[in-house]
Amino acid sequence: MSGPHFLQIPGPSPVPERILRAIDQQVIDHRGPTFQKLGHEVLDGLHAVFGTKQPVIVYPASGTGAWEAAIVNTLSPGDKVVMAETGQFATLWQKLATRFGIEVDFIPGDWRHGVDAAQIEAKLAADKTGAIKAVMVVHNETSTGALSDIASVRKAIDKAGHGALLMVDTISSLGSAPVKHDEWGVDVTVSGSQKGLMLPPGLSFNAVSQKALAASKTNKMPRSYWDWNEMISFNGKGFFPYTPATNLLYGLKEALAMLNEEGLENVFARHRRLAEACRAAVKGWGLEILCQDPKVYSPILTGIVMPQGHDADNFRKVALENFNISYGAGLGKVAGKVFRIGHLGDCNEAILMGALAATEMSLELANVPHKKGGVDAAMASLLAAKSGAEKVRLSA
Numbered sequence: 001m002s003g004p005h006f007l008q009i010p011g012p013s014p015v016p017e018r019i020l021r022a023i024d025q026q027v028i029d030h031r032g033p034t035f036q037k038l039g040h041e042v043l044d045g046l047h048a049v050f051g052t053k054q055p056v057i058v059y060p061a062s063g064t065g066a067w068e069a070a071i072v073n074t075l076s077p078g079d080k081v082v083m084a085e086t087g088q089f090a091t092l093w094q095k096l097a098t099r100f101g102i103e104v105d106f107i108p109g110d111w112r113h114g115v116d117a118a119q120i121e122a123k124l125a126a127d128k129t130g131a132i133k134a135v136m137v138v139h140n141e142t143s144t145g146a147l148s149d150i151a152s153v154r155k156a157i158d159k160a161g162h163g164a165l166l167m168v169d170t171i172s173s174l175g176s177a178p179v180k181h182d183e184w185g186v187d188v189t190v191s192g193s194q195k196g197l198m199l200p201p202g203l204s205f206n207a208v209s210q211k212a213l214a215a216s217k218t219n220k221m222p223r224s225y226w227d228w229n230e231m232i233s234f235n236g237k238g239f240f241p242y243t244p245a246t247n248l249l250y251g252l253k254e255a256l257a258m259l260n261e262e263g264l265e266n267v268f269a270r271h272r273r274l275a276e277a278c279r280a281a282v283k284g285w286g287l288e289i290l291c292q293d294p295k296v297y298s299p300i301l302t303g304i305v306m307p308q309g310h311d312a313d314n315f316r317k318v319a320l321e322n323f324n325i326s327y328g329a330g331l332g333k334v335a336g337k338v339f340r341i342g343h344l345g346d347c348n349e350a351i352l353m354g355a356l357a358a359t360e361m362s363l364e365l366a367n368v369p370h371k372k373g374g375v376d377a378a379m380a381s382l383l384a385a386k387s388g389a390e391k392v393r394l395s396a
């Protein structure tokens with residue numbers, strides 16, 4: 001097929017040319033002075049995007065590795081934790097924790113809402129002996145399109161007067177929505193490279209609080225590769241205890257530069273604008289948005305429910321074969337029932353409109369019942385979002 005592929009999955013997101021060019025360089029000595037400068041630059045540069053002054057640890061691993069690192073550095077087998085079933089990613093993190101002998105109190109969810117802080121508060125308030133060691137939640141639930149309110153989870157922990165650690169998966173929100181590790185009082189912020197940071201898969205992160213670091217000195221989980229303390233002591237000099245993913249770090253330096261040039265607030269506003277337009281299209285088609293709480297609509301992706309009797313995977317196949325576009329599949333419980341449009345990372349109005357036009361045409365070709373006019377509604381939403389000054393320039 002001619003022309004670029006429309007990679008509209010909610011991660012990995014398309015990698016900008018600037019980042020591809022930055023990665024396409026010779027490997028250097030990871031114990032030498034040139035690397036040391038790069039090491040300091042990326043480790044310092046990560047602070048702003050995580051909203052922290054605390055250490056941010058970088059692993060040559062997918063996001064799942066950083067999930068595991070958060071657990072093995074802070075918890076001990078037999079520990080109790082509270083998690084919230086926001087969707088497939090919360091479910092996978094819960095399974096991972098269980099494999100390490102963690103006893104998970106998994107608050108059930110319908111995969112259509114964000115985290116309910118009141119339920120977490122009730123669990124913690126009832127825990128008079130302090131048996132619960134951590135609250136672990138997913139910020140942007142990529143399987144559904146709900147961006148949970150992490151500040152409300154912090155408040156719930158404080159209101160219950162409980163000492164549990166707060167661990168948050170920001171794998172698909174970092175770089176696309178505000179992440180405030182320090183302000184929200186998060187103890188471990190887990191993240192990854194291939195979504196809002198616009199990098200290829202292969203890097204993941206743990207931002208850690210002093211309290212989490214203190215827990216890492218006494219917890220009983222064996223680990224070596226994931227050990228924070230070894231990492232932090234090497235990172236202090238700009239180095240890593242083992243071979244880092246050098247070329248991805250070249251890319252990370254470029255990604256951070258791009259985010260800073262646009263300005264983080266502008267990046268977040270762009271994501272909100274594109275998401276709003278995507279939802280306008282879905283409503284225009286008369287289809288249902290998977291997330292049922294407008295307060296937590298994700299700026300990163302939109303999950304769309306297929307009308308009864310229509311298979312989402314067949315729809316995705318029709319779209320791929322006719323228009324060279326990929327959407328996220330329905331995962332876990334909503335497999336075949338849902339598809340997801342990603343509008344994160346290196347995305348803009350024209351890319352989104354191309355994707356939405358391909359979607360509207362694919363709905364027609366796949367015989368999915370829908371109304372016309374979703375694309376028009378999205379264009380109207382994008383135009384309405386232009387500021388007054390921009391509109392004047394447009395009409396001149």
Ligand SMILES: *Cc1c(COP(=O)(O)O)cnc(C)c1O
Pocket residue numbers: 011062063064065089138140141142169170171172192201
């Ligand atoms: C993508 C994603 C993961 C999994 O990350 P991998 O890099 O595939 O290991 C976990 N949590 C969330 C919220 C994600 O979006």
